[in-house]
Amino acid sequence: MWALDSSSFTYSLDIWKNSSSAEIKTKTVYPRDKIYKLSPETTYCLKVKARLLPRKIGAYSPVYCIKTTVENKLPPPENVRIDAVNDICVLKWDYASENMTFQAQWLHAYFKKIPGNNSGKWKQMPGCENVKTTQCVIPQNTFQKGIYLIRVQASDGNTTSVWSKEKRFDAQLQSVLVPPTINVKPTNDVSLRVFIGAPEESENKSVNQHYSLIYEIIFWENTSNAERKTLEKRTDFTFPNLKPLTVYCVKARVLTENERWNKSSVFSDPVCEKTKPGSTSKTWLIAGICAALLSIPVVTYVLKLFLRCVRYVFFPSSTPPSTIDEYFSEPPLRNLLLFTSEEQTERCFIIENTNIITAVEETEQIGEDHKKYNSQTSQDSGNYSNEDDSNDSKSGEDFPQQEAE
Template sequence: GQSSLQSPENVQVHVVNTNFTLSWDYSGSHPNVTFSAQFQWSELEPTGWQELPGCQAVAGTGCDFSSAISEYYDDHYVRVRAQAGPLLSPWSPTLEMVPEHVAQIGPPGLELQSTNGVIKVKVSPPEANQRKKMWINDLSFKYNLVFWENSSHAQLQRKNIFPVDTIDDLAPDSTYCFKVQANLPREAKEGLFSPISCVKTTQKAVNDLLCATNLSVLALNMKFHLLWSSQGKQEVNYNVQYLYGFLKKLNDDYSDKWLSVPRCENITSTWCNFSSIITTTGFYYLRVQARGGHNKSCLSREVKVDPLKTNGIGPPGVRLDLSDTLLHILISPPGGAEDEVMRNNYDLSYRILYWKNSSDEGEVKQKEVKQTIATVPDVSPSTLYCVKVQAFSEPYNKSSAYSQQECIHTPAGTHLSLIIFGIFTSALLVVLLVVTPLVFLLYQAYNKIKYVFFPSCQPPLNIEGFGAQPFSSPYLSAAEEAVEHCCVIESVITEEGNQIDFTDYKHSTRSSQDSGNYSNDNNSSGSKGSKETLEKEMV
């Protein structure tokens, strides 16, 4: 088409909850101009630009396209152009937006009820009872209430409230106006205020003198006590009630969810030990119901108890001990060693102050430890040392009072070198007493073994063969025994010739058995026969 028309400018999208409005500026002067818009998002990319429902042939400079958007966390693209008959303007610059990023929180609902001198406030989430929601989790809203007395000198008051809450400290028979907004602190989003609503307060039906006042909580080492004050001298019975804190975050009425604290029902004292109901996983609200004559009752103000924040840390226990030149400081955690809640939740550390309790040296020294045992080295002999300890928790920014001062007197000193020498001498003596007999016994055993298995003396020759064959049988015949024949010949060579003179001859036969052995040394007949035989062989 022809393009003699100007393009729309300053295209903007306004989002409140799930309500989407498109607006633009147009400076052209052509009469009968209409505007049309197109949009695109990731699921429409294959098909390209599509007509934006609710924004076709619009005569004004704005349109509502809430019905066209269903995905609030995806990128969307929008453009607008002008049209007058056959004339078409160029498309405006494309506007990119993510609905959830540009959306504003709409105004919440507000209901007011005036009763017994107080105003009960009930707030409903911005998208209550709507099928399509921009804000999925209604419980994540924080509500900021602004109220003032409807007078010429009104002063604005602000209060963070729960969906169901009570506003007290208001003047009776006076008109107060209220407005509220829903915020999302984590997303840095502040909502729009609700329309202003006004209501008139009433007189209190019960005399204030009956109510419990000045409620306070005293908590130490996870032992919790509620204290309050009574008014007047009339006889009053009290009932202490508590409410789980998470119930106030819900959008429902919690007035019937209050419970009585065990052993604090129908009491006349002005204190209550409510440690039995406390855990570290939540927070609580407490109040005191007072009952007087003629069945009259009055509820006190509520007091909030966040156990780990409300609780105070008591001083730890301290015990001192000495060994040589060391001072040992033994610490008992607050609440006692059996109190696991204190140890497990507060991540306790300990600040130790110690000093010499003498007139000339009074300098206080400090050390911080995580353990329950600390050591001070090189303490002086014959000196009084004093210690006190404080427990503290860095995560909760809490600290206890210091423990009672504990002191210990070190014994008279002994020169360190003498102590070391004494220890060395004692150790050496012990070693000598234990090792010397052991070495002696080992030496004796060694000699016995060596004597039996490795003797140093050889047996005589006449019995040498006896032990050579320990496994030979004594029943073998003489013919089967190995016999060794030996002879000794002494010869003399003369100058006259080469004749050999047999001057001596010995022949012996030896067997391995005594019964078969014999000697021929003194047998002359045997010797002569052998000599003659040998001479014949030599010739």
């Protein structure tokens, strides 16, 4: 049973100094665990009971007493911890003495639940070998998903301290998120297309590839302090309807979607790009070029039209336009439209006696030399006069005589 269900057992330890007034301390321990901060050269007694999850509890073992050894010349490092600085994990510890050399090791925590000696399963921490400072940087790809134990040891030449108290490290809870990588590409429709590289695609891989991630993006115009913030699960999206030929900047960070972890990365470095002119700008550019090319003929035409209007108003022509002249081609009508300094006159003929018309018609058959008539010019004043100096009565008597002949 112990061999089959060893991973399901937990152990409760009671420990106290071997004296009547000693205080008993209770701790949960692994099968092979260490009890720290005991007094040197002192006898301690302890007893252990097992618990099989969920509710089966065993009895205490017999009491066991043992005396601790003398204090080591070099004390172990204390207060071992892991701090997140930007996008990296830093292992730190405290030590009172200076000019010491340190090293760190790590172990999968589940090995503690397996009975037996696991001292050979500890692994050296990369970047934390023989360091002269009280901290070292943990490489991003050292820990995957899981729980680990970390310990640190001090040395001074050939003298070494015991290992520090083992620090429990949960990769999901304590590791940092790496900021994403950003690539921005301008498009022809005056937009910016943003590509986000997930942390697992970046050069510095870390355990945050096991999270369900969302991205917080901040977007702004380079010459303005007004920022736009958006949350995206996609790694490919577009900012539309932007100003042409304008520089915009983008930065982003990673957030965990599970509120239990409440983790986020630092923001990435801003990436700035300039938008393209767009089709509208091209249209205006072409229109501007065409307008420039056509401006000289247009100005010339407008100037000619203006001069023509001035000439028509202030210097009118003495003859009507050809369009009017063709409809008024008769001389009397044309004379009405013309402004002349001299009045026009008409020639008209008046026959004084209606009987003379018949006589004249008959005399045309005899010859033109027998025909006599009076002519008279008409003035606009309305006064009429005979062309000859002879009187009316004499002219009237001549016609009967010629008719008799």
